[in-house]
Amino acid sequence: MSRPVDSPARRSQPTLKTIAQMTGLAVTTVSRALNDAPDIGQATKEKVRGVAKSIGYRPNRAGVRLRTGKTNVIALVLSSQQDVIGHAAQLVYAISDELKGTPYHLVVMPYAPDTDPLIPVRYVIETHSADGIIFNQTMLNDERVRLLTQENFPFSSHGRTEMGISHSYVDYDNGAYADLIVRELVRRGRKNLVLVPPPLIQSYAHHMAEAFRQTCAALGIKGAILSEFSADHDIDDIRAGTFAALQADSSIDGIISATTAATIASVDAAESSGRRLGHDIDIGSKEVSNLLRVFRRQLVLVREDTTEAGRHLARALLQQINEPDAPLVCNLSVPTAADILPGTPNG
Structure with missing residues (x-):
């Protein structure tokens, strides 16, 4: 019985070189465009991403990590005991949506509420399994903030602290x-x-x-x-x-x-x-x-x-990763009387 002949597309996956040939750009330019480099024009980025999407290009994560030291992964650390019909679900959606069009992918790392919240954070730092961390349920004196700051590891917290440590956060007043x-x-x-x-x-x-x-x-x-x-x-x-x-x-x-x-x-x-x-x-x-x-x-x-908060968290973290010398992003949303939703009055 004869074996079916594989098409070229099945024999090999598209590479950066494939995209370079199709766009007429250098391989390094293609790579930087896919990684959202600030010195690459938006039109070029969109052209490269469009071709990459049309041919089904997927980066080789092992190769990316060897070349750049990056994983292109963002870790969202959440307690498994969350208000899943409210904050947590909105955060996951918003962060994932904000990462569209970037080389980064979101990995949700749950931990049991009766365990040390430092455990998943230490794991990411020690294994270099993500380029940055987002977490919530922030405490006034939060050891995750202390550890990540000491390790100079990019992170953004949903919530503020009172530790005398400057760090990126997004919060609701x-x-x-x-x-x-x-x-x-x-x-x-x-x-x-x-x-x-x-x-x-x-x-x-x-x-x-x-x-x-x-x-x-x-x-x-x-x-x-x-x-x-x-x-x-x-x-x-x-x-x-x-x-x-x-x-x-x-x-x-x-x-x-x-x-x-x-x-x-x-x-x-x-x-x-x-x-x-x-x-x-x-x-x-x-x-x-x-x-x-x-x-x-x-x-x-x-x-x-909460959706906008999730977007701000993703943007703040990406800025830390891509522009480590830029000022930290701190965003506080303050509700006013205009945010009171209309309902049925007393009667």
């Missing part, structure tokens, strides 16, 4: 969010609020809790933080804990939440306790995916653009 949502609930007549906080070890929880306390005190209303559990707990635990608080204090008329899952659990707890949204109680939350607007129109929601 959760203090401004807490102040904004407390004032909005008070405007609607609420006088006894509780906060379902993120884990208080995380920096955004610290900013949120401090502003919640300060604004409640400034406005002369009651405000309590439900510290027995956090917004990262199992949704059944959040529901049970919030329900218990509502049963223990019938005067609670407002709940502020930190995540989509915690908000859904809080709504169930409030309704199970006999309270009506927009009448007996208001629940405020950040909205990252438009899910909550559909879930309950009576919710008081403040927009947080």
Whole structure:
């Protein structure tokens, strides 16, 4: 039985030389265009990428690493216990989308919430398995920031620290969010609020809790933080804990939440306790995916653009990798009254 004759395309994969021949450019120019070199014009980059895509060119990662020392990989380090219907999913999508058209690919590295978050970071540094790292759940004193800075390893964090270390970050001003949502609930007549906080070890929880306390005190209303559990707990635990608080204090008329899952659990707890949204109680939350607007129109929601945050994180990290002497990118998104989404008013 005769063997089928392979076509040239099947016998060998297209190479940089193939693209060079098809475009009339030097191999080095093709390589630099595919690697988004700043001294290569945009028209040339688009021409090279178009040809590469049309012929199915894929870089040989082993060869790239030998020639450049780069992996063309970005590692996104996430806890496996995440608000997957909110922040984490949006971050993965946004970073992946931002990397389109670049030589970089995203690898998500999950770690168990009961393990040391330094473990995946050390692994990437020691194995040189990525050119840069993005991580979230940043803490005020974060050993990942310290280690990556000491190793001079490119990274960008979703969240700020208070360590006296300059580093790239993208953050949402959760203090401004807490102040904004407390004032909005008070405007609607609420006088006894509780906060379902993120884990208080995380920096955004610290900013949120401090502003919640300060604004409640400034406005002369009651405000309590439900510290027995956090917004990262199992949704059944959040529901049970919030329900218990509502049963223990019938005067609670407002709940502020930190995540989509915690908000859904809080709504169930409030309704199970006999309270009506927009009448007996208001629940405020950040909205990252438009899910909550559909879930309950009576919710008081403040927009947080996690997709844009993911894009900024990717851009900040790529700049560190490609322009190591450029100033670090630090981006803080501050919500205002214009970010309060319209819903169904009290009535």
